[in-house]
Amino acid sequence: MMPELGQLGLIIALFLALLQAFVPLYGVFRADVRYQLFARPIAYVQSLFVAFSFAVLAHAFLVNDFSVVYVAENSNSHLPLFYRFAAVWGAHEGSILLWILVLSIWTSAFAYCSRAIPQDVVARVLAILGLLSVGFLLFILATSNPFLRLLPQSPVDGRDLNPMLQDIGLIIHPPLLYLGYVGFSVAFAFAIAALMAGRLDAAWAKWSRPWTLLAWSFLTAGITLGSWWAYRVLGWGGWWFWDPVENASFMPWLSATALLHSLIVSEKRGALKAWTVLLAIVTFSLSLLGTFLVRSGVLVSVHAFAIDPARGNYILKFLAIVIGGSLTLYAIRINKVVSDVSIRAFSRESFLLINNIFLSVACATVVLGTLYPLLLDVFQLGKISVGPPYFNRVFVPIVLLLALFMGLGPLSRWYASDKRQLLRYGSLVLSLSVLAVLLGFIYKHNFNWQVLLGLSAAFYILLATLNDLHLRRLKKLTISQAQWGMYLAHCGVAIAMIGVALTSAYHDDKDVLLHPGDKAEVAGYSFEYVGEQDVKGPNYSSAQATFLLKKDQQLIATLKPEKRFYSVQEIAMTHAAIDVNLFRDVYIALGNPMQQSAWTVRLYVKPFVRWIWFGGILIVFGGLLAAFDKRLRVKLKVQHESMA
Amino acid sequence: MNRWLSLVPLLIFILLAIMLWCGLSLDPSKLPSSLINKDLPHFHAQQLLQPSQSIDERDFKQHVTILNVWATWCATCWGEHSVWMALSQQTSAQLIGLDYKDNRDFALQWLQTRGDPFTNIIDDRDGRIGMELGVYGTPETFIIDKQAKIRYKLAGPLTEAIWQQQLRPLISRLERE
Numbered sequence: 113m114m115p116e117l118g119q120l121g122l123i124i125a126l127f128l129a130l131l132q133a134f135v136p137l138y139g140v141f142r143a144d145v146r147y148q149l150f151a152r153p154i155a156y157v158q159s160l161f162v163a164f165s166f167a168v169l170a171h172a173f174l175v176n177d178f179s180v181v182y183v184a185e186n187s188n189s190h191l192p193l194f195y196r197f198a199a200v201w202g203a204h205e206g207s208i209l210l211w212i213l214v215l216s217i218w219t220s221a222f223a224y225c226s227r228a229i230p231q232d233v234v235a236r237v238l239a240i241l242g243l244l245s246v247g248f249l250l251f252i253l254a255t256s257n258p259f260l261r262l263l264p265q266s267p268v269d270g271r272d273l274n275p276m277l278q279d280i281g282l283i284i285h286p287p288l289l290y291l292g293y294v295g296f297s298v299a300f301a302f303a304i305a306a307l308m309a310g311r312l313d314a315a316w317a318k319w320s321r322p323w324t325l326l327a328w329s330f331l332t333a334g335i336t337l338g339s340w341w342a343y344r345v346l347g348w349g350g351w352w353f354w355d356p357v358e359n360a361s362f363m364p365w366l367s368a369t370a371l372l373h374s375l376i377v378s379e380k381r382g383a384l385k386a387w388t389v390l391l392a393i394v395t396f397s398l399s400l401l402g403t404f405l406v407r408s409g410v411l412v413s414v415h416a417f418a419i420d421p422a423r424g425n426y427i428l429k430f431l432a433i434v435i436g437g438s439l440t441l442y443a444i445r446i447n448k449v450v451s452d453v454s455i456r457a458f459s460r461e462s463f464l465l466i467n468n469i470f471l472s473v474a475c476a477t478v479v480l481g482t483l484y485p486l487l488l489d490v491f492q493l494g495k496i497s498v499g500p501p502y503f504n505r506v507f508v509p510i511v512l513l514l515a516l517f518m519g520l521g522p523l524s525r526w527y528a529s530d531k532r533q534l535l536r537y538g539s540l541v542l543s544l545s546v547l548a549v550l551l552g553f554i555y556k557h558n559f560n561w562q563v564l565l566g567l568s569a570a571f572y573i574l575l576a577t578l579n580d581l582h583l584r585r586l587k588k589l590t591i592s593q594a595q596w597g598m599y600l601a602h603c604g605v606a607i608a609m610i611g612v613a614l615t616s617a618y619h620d621d622k623d624v625l626l627h628p629g630d631k632a633e634v635a636g637y638s639f640e641y642v643g644e645q646d647v648k649g650p651n652y653s654s655a656q657a658t659f660l661l662k663k664d665q666q667l668i669a670t671l672k673p674e675k676r677f678y679s680v681q682e683i684a685m686t687h688a689a690i691d692v693n694l695f696r697d698v699y700i701a702l703g704n705p706m707q708q709s710a711w712t713v714r715l716y717v718k719p720f721v722r723w724i725w726f727g728g729i730l731i732v733f734g735g736l737l738a739a740f741d742k743r744l745r746v747k748l749k750v751q752h753e754s755m756a
Numbered sequence: 757m758n759r760w761l762s763l764v765p766l767l768i769f770i771l772l773a774i775m776l777w778c779g780l781s782l783d784p785s786k787l788p789s790s791l792i793n794k795d796l797p798h799f800h801a802q803q804l805l806q807p808s809q810s811i812d813e814r815d816f817k818q819h820v821t822i823l824n825v826w827a828t829w830c831a832t833c834w835g836e837h838s839v840w841m842a843l844s845q846q847t848s849a850q851l852i853g854l855d856y857k858d859n860r861d862f863a864l865q866w867l868q869t870r871g872d873p874f875t876n877i878i879d880d881r882d883g884r885i886g887m888e889l890g891v892y893g894t895p896e897t898f899i900i901d902k903q904a905k906i907r908y909k910l911a912g913p914l915t916e917a918i919w920q921q922q923l924r925p926l927i928s929r930l931e932r933e
Contacts, residue, residue, distance in 0.1 A: 394765070397769075431773070435769055436766070436770070436773065440766055442762060442765065442766070443763045443765070443766050447759060447762060486775075486776075487775055684859075684862050684865060704861045705861070
């Protein structure tokens with residue numbers, strides 16, 4: 113009975129979403145505030161029904177209701193409780209439901225926090241969010257119903273959750289990622305609302321900014337967590353693979369980063385508005401593309417799609433309507449709403465514009481690299497894969513150039529800055545950073561071009577940021593919360609760059625075959641293989657090896673990597689053991705078992721790898737700090753004036 | 757802003773959409789392999805079960821061969837596997853597996869628990885042979901005649917119906933050639 117109620121909840125939510133979309137629009141069209149005022153309550157109730165359906169599905173997982181096909185395929189009675197909850201979004205149907213839930217959370221949050229924004233704008237934004245809900249609810253009901261049942265003969269037990277997903281990282285990764293993806297719907301809705309209304313003022317950018325910042329912070333957190341998860345779970349010791357799934361989250365991140373910066377220009381200077389609107393549309397479109405293409409598997413394998421063409425067709429039509437529709441609206445209306453504001457060289461806005469160009473180019477290279485194999489496939493030109501060599505070659509130079517302007521941006525001033533002073537500061541900071549790195553090489557004796565470039569760029573950003581902070585304090589200028597956020601995020605980027613540069617250049621690894629009692633040495637660390645034992649987990653059995661990690665004869669840690677075998681899905685998983693400190697990770701992954709308790713083992717020493725994720729966390733906090741800046745919150749009084 | 761410039765994003769999107777649409781409407785199981793009626797490409801690989809022994813295209817001569825491309829990471833192959841287990845008893849053709857971009861450990865475990873329908877298995881862990889064969893994804897199945905010429909390709913899982921209607925008649929015809 114419960115699952116049917118869940119489905120009913122979705123159907124009711126669909127009707128409410130239709131109301132949420134069309135009643136306020138009618139109100140706007142008739143200029144009748146009564147209809148516009150409907151938007152909020154409908155949005156709340158719609159969200160309640162979605163939340164109810166989600167709770168029903170979660171309940172089905174928690175009580176092991178295997179009559180529900182989706183539960184039977186993705187869970188098992190031996191699966192630990194919290195994984196059973198996470199299994200709700202372990203596959204396609206539940207992910208889409210999570211998407212809808214997250215959309216309704218954002219919708220409600222916007223409805224709640226928007227009391228200071230003019231009623232007609234709120235009505236338009238909520239209507240557009242309602243339309244998106246309609247699209248997704250139709251999709252889930254028509255092609256991906258998670259409440260489908262197998263009755264009367266239901267399976268006795270489930271097929272278990274994919275062991276790859278049985279990890280704490282994967283429990284929180286998808287919700288964070290979705291909070292990011294879906295959060296851009298608010299900025300998108302603002303952009304579309306502005307195009308529809310034909311009114312694009314500085315207030316519009318001001319309203320969009322906190323929502324964009326918040327979504328962007330979540331997406332950053334999601335990507336950081338995903339990278340950490342891949343490092344821990346996939347057993348390859350890598351932290352970024354440039355595979356289509358990762359790229360799908362990276363593309364909207366890059367364009368959202370550009371959007372954040374151009375929103376500032378639009379707010380403070382009223383410039384770049386056409387570009388900002390376009391970025392808002394593109395960012396959300398890339399988010400949609402990301403969710404759908406990854407979930408449907410069209411990028412990974414053409415076969416996955418053919419298994420269920422109904423989904424593929426729906427997805428493509430939906431994308432065509434949402435993206436094509438908004439871009440058409442953009443093409444028709446943008447000239448009417450935008451007036452040109454000229455930008456002078458060496459002003460802060462010019463640096464932000466340059467930043468935008470680099471970020472967009474970076475985004476385009478990732479889009480190209482991700483879609484290129486698919487395009488070749490379509491034209492039957494053979495199957496190729498675009499891998500790390502392409503991305504590293506194209507992407508790294510762009511990031512280095514971007515870093516150059518990241519340092520100059522905060523130092524510059526709006527309208528016009530003192531060109532000579534700026535260049536002097538910039539070159540001083542740059543030469544100091546390069547010098548510092550070169551001194552480091554003299555001390556350490558292992559020169560490397562990549563490290564020189566990467567570290568110099570990182571130091572340069574750090575120094576320039578701190579310098580700007582220092583100057584502001586000297587001049588007794590107030591530093592707003594948003595500015596603190598910017599400093600923090602920029603330092604985060606620098607710290608992540610340090611991690612990337614040092615890990616890529618100085619990591620060391622070795623594949624060895626070890627019998628009990630054998631030793632191996634990597635980068636000054638000695639690994640002694642003591643022996644193995646069998647360990648039994650709730651839904652897996654495992655071979656656990658014990659290693660003594662020593663340096664200079666001193667015992668540092670006892671590490672226990674495992675090879676787990678999940679009996680229901682019949683999949684073996686490598687569970688790496690990692691000894692962590694601030695300056696390096698030592699990482700052991702079991703390869704294949706050989707005779708007499710011997711194993712092939714992969715040993716890694718990865719200097720500074722933690723800094724990558726630490727930088728990511730700083731960026732997240734920077735974003736959050738900026739998102740909650742009181743100055744970005746709109747005051748009621750100002751609004752009444754702008755309405756008049 | 758230039759009137760035409762504002763159309764550019766839309767045009768780019770339309771181009772992309774058309775390409776994606778073509779990508780979807782191509783039914784991969786109908787894609788003819790460019791290798792049909794051509795000789796099996798030269799290759800030389802380890803056998804999965806006995807890595808010390810090799811297998812190459814000469815092992816395909818004198819027999820009609822069903823070459824099945826599979827991998828343990830491929831969920832569709834799980835379902836297909838039971839079909840092969842049943843068919844391996846019925847058919848006179850030799851059934852050779854190609855373990856595509858896979859981990860040997862996983863593959864051995866899989867064969868141990870689910871049974872091994874294959875006469876022999878090619879270990880293609882880096883996917884090179886798969887690439888030469890134009891494999892789009894797993895599972896895929898090729899029928900190869902006694903002269904080691906590729907005669908048929910099925911992309912996607914084998915079902916009982918496809919077996920009865922296409923593969924079985926083809927194999928018995930090739931047996932007589």
